[in-house]
Amino acid sequence: MHELSVCQGLMKQVQQVAAENNASSVESIRVQVGGLSGVEPSLLAHAFEIARAGTIASEAELEIEEAPIVVKCQECGASSAVSANRLVCEYCGEWRVTVTSGEELYLMSVEIERKGDV
Amino acid sequence: MCDTCGCSITPANAHLVHEHGKLEHTAEGKASIEVLTGLLHENDHQAGHNREHFDRHGVLAVNLMSSPGSGKTALLEATIEALGSEVSIAVVEGDLETENDADRIRAHGVPAVQITTGQACHLDAHMVHDALHELDLDGIDILFIENVGNLVCPASFDLGHHMNVVLLSVTEGDDKPAKYPVMFRAADLMLLTKSDLLDVLDDFDPEKAGRHLRELANPADILALSARRPDSLEGWFTWLRQSLAARRSGETMQPSVQPDGVALHSQG
Numbered sequence: 001m002h003e004l005s006v007c008q009g010l011m012k013q014v015q016q017v018a019a020e021n022n023a024s025s026v027e028s029i030r031v032q033v034g035g036l037s038g039v040e041p042s043l044l045a046h047a048f049e050i051a052r053a054g055t056i057a058s059e060a061e062l063e064i065e066e067a068p069i070v071v072k073c074q075e076c077g078a079s080s081a082v083s084a085n086r087l088v089c090e091y092c093g094e095w096r097v098t099v100t101s102g103e104e105l106y107l108m109s110v111e112i113e114r115k116g117d118v
Numbered sequence: 119m120c121d122t123c124g125c126s127i128t129p130a131n132a133h134l135v136h137e138h139g140k141l142e143h144t145a146e147g148k149a150s151i152e153v154l155t156g157l158l159h160e161n162d163h164q165a166g167h168n169r170e171h172f173d174r175h176g177v178l179a180v181n182l183m184s185s186p187g188s189g190k191t192a193l194l195e196a197t198i199e200a201l202g203s204e205v206s207i208a209v210v211e212g213d214l215e216t217e218n219d220a221d222r223i224r225a226h227g228v229p230a231v232q233i234t235t236g237q238a239c240h241l242d243a244h245m246v247h248d249a250l251h252e253l254d255l256d257g258i259d260i261l262f263i264e265n266v267g268n269l270v271c272p273a274s275f276d277l278g279h280h281m282n283v284v285l286l287s288v289t290e291g292d293d294k295p296a297k298y299p300v301m302f303r304a305a306d307l308m309l310l311t312k313s314d315l316l317d318v319l320d321d322f323d324p325e326k327a328g329r330h331l332r333e334l335a336n337p338a339d340i341l342a343l344s345a346r347r348p349d350s351l352e353g354w355f356t357w358l359r360q361s362l363a364a365r366r367s368g369e370t371m372q373p374s375v376q377p378d379g380v381a382l383h384s385q386g
Contacts (some may be wrong), residue, residue: 002271009160017151027148031157034145038300039157040275071335085299087335093257095332103276107153 006105007047011055013107018056023112026057034067034104035084041066056067069102072078126240126249161275168250169370175255178365179263180358181277181373183293183301184285186267189311189345191219193285193354195263196345198226201355205246205259205362210249212241219264229253243253247344259362267300280371281361287311288322288342295330307341307357314344335355338374338382 018026033041043066048062065068072079073089073096080090084102086096151372156162172179182190198207208377209230211219212277220232231249233241246263255261263279265272289312295302302308308331309349310324328340343350365371 002274005238005240006157006274008151010157012160013153013157015152021149023149036300036303038270067139078370085296085330086333087299087303088333095335096337097335099335105157106264107155107157107159109153110151112149112151 001038003043004047007044007051010107011051011057014057014060014110015055017099017110018112021112022115023056024115025113026055026060026110027113028061028063028111029057030063030108031064032065032067032104032106033110034102035069036099036102037105039105048053065108067101067104070100071097072100073097145353159274159329163244164247165276165278168243168247169182169227169280169372171250172255172261172369173370174251174276174281174368175258176262177255177258178281178358179261179277179279180281180283180361181263181272181279181315182283182285183269183272183304184267184311185269185290186285187288188267188285188287190264190267190285191222192345193309193311193343194264196348196351197262197354197358198223200348200351201358202226202228206257207357208253208255209263210241210246210253210261210263212245212264214238235266239266239268240275241277242275246277252362260358270290271295271302273301273304274326278375279307279373280365282310282373283307285309285311286325286327287371288313288316288319290322292322292324292327294332295334299334302331303336304373305331305336305338307339308336309354310342310346312341312344312346313342313350316342336375 012103014026014029033039045062045064049076052060054057070079070081071087073092073094075094076089076092078091080094089097089098127310131154151291161224192210205226209223209228211230211232212235213219214235217232223230231252233245233249257291282304287308311325324342339352343354
């Protein structure tokens with residue numbers, strides 16, 4: 001259950017963004033989580049409920065976009081959408097592939113209400 | 119993250135920030151602030167500092183990960199016994215509770231710092247940084263960081279180390295790499311430990327474990343060894359010597375998993 005640690009790091013960044021942009025509140029937080037990131041989206045959502053308490057984002061929604069796992073074959077050049085434990089080219093079976101999507105663990109954007117706007 | 123410009127645009131999220139993407143618009147009275155940084159930014163920042171600290175001292179930092187009981191501490195004890203006169207070793211131990219592992223290491227005359235994480239299931243860069251305050255790295259060649267026994271969480275946290283070594287004992291299952299892909303994909307070296315038991319275990323196939331590792335697109339070397347059989351450890355010692363020489367001959371090193379996205383991003 002390391003998602004809480006990840007979420008606490010996320011909240012620090014969100015609070016920093018809010019402070020830098022003169023926010024009165026944070027409305028929503030958008031993150032991208034890949035299937036190879038080691039973070040489970042449902043556990044992250046659960047941890048967020050705990051981590052947001054008492055912060056400027058206490059009412060914020062967490063939007064999680066899950067990034068698919070995609071590999072590009074170093075032999076035949078084809079791209080395949082694959083599962084986390086089978087990172088092989090689905091066209092030629094080669095295991096020498098490059099992961100082109102799936103490692104994402106990003107804070108994409110923060111939607112805020114600016115002070116004075118309300 | 120892109121090393122060129124520091125952004126985090128990958129093929130999977132590029133559509134969001136390009137023209138008419140969701141992140142381009144700003145609603146009335148509200149502002150959508152584009153951030154695009156890693157969720158583990160703070161940890162990664164500290165890890166970078168740790169790595170600089172290791173590099174300044176010419177230390178090779180090796181992160182040992184595995185499930186509990188696969189023989190990480192026993193391997194370190196055997197390694198210290200065999201290489202202690204050749205290379206200078208120090209150890210950071212991670213466990214939820216007790217000083218037991220650090221005591222075992224110290225009994226071999228090697229400095230060891232125990233991190234007790236309490237309820238935390240992994241080490242992070244800040245914990246390792248704090249432990250380094252208690253460790254004099256002058257004259258140290260190799261620092262082993264023995265992570266908390268866990269095949270899930272430790273894989274997500276950069277500690278500032280140079281290499282990941284993942285242990286799989288033959289008393290577990292040869293399909294562990296398929297069951298815990300994030301962990302085994304991160305391995306720069308996979309060690310099949312307790313190999314002296316292979317004679318009496320008919321359900322662990324080293325070749326199958328290797329195939330599962332390759333199916334994670336991981337080209338890492340695989341070595342079978344037993345801490346109880348000194349003659350089986352030569353390949354491991356050679357890997358350590360080569361890694362130390364590689365670390366000292368050039369620029370800093372990072373565990374090999376990660377850079378794929380960077381390469382793709384630079385292609386545009």
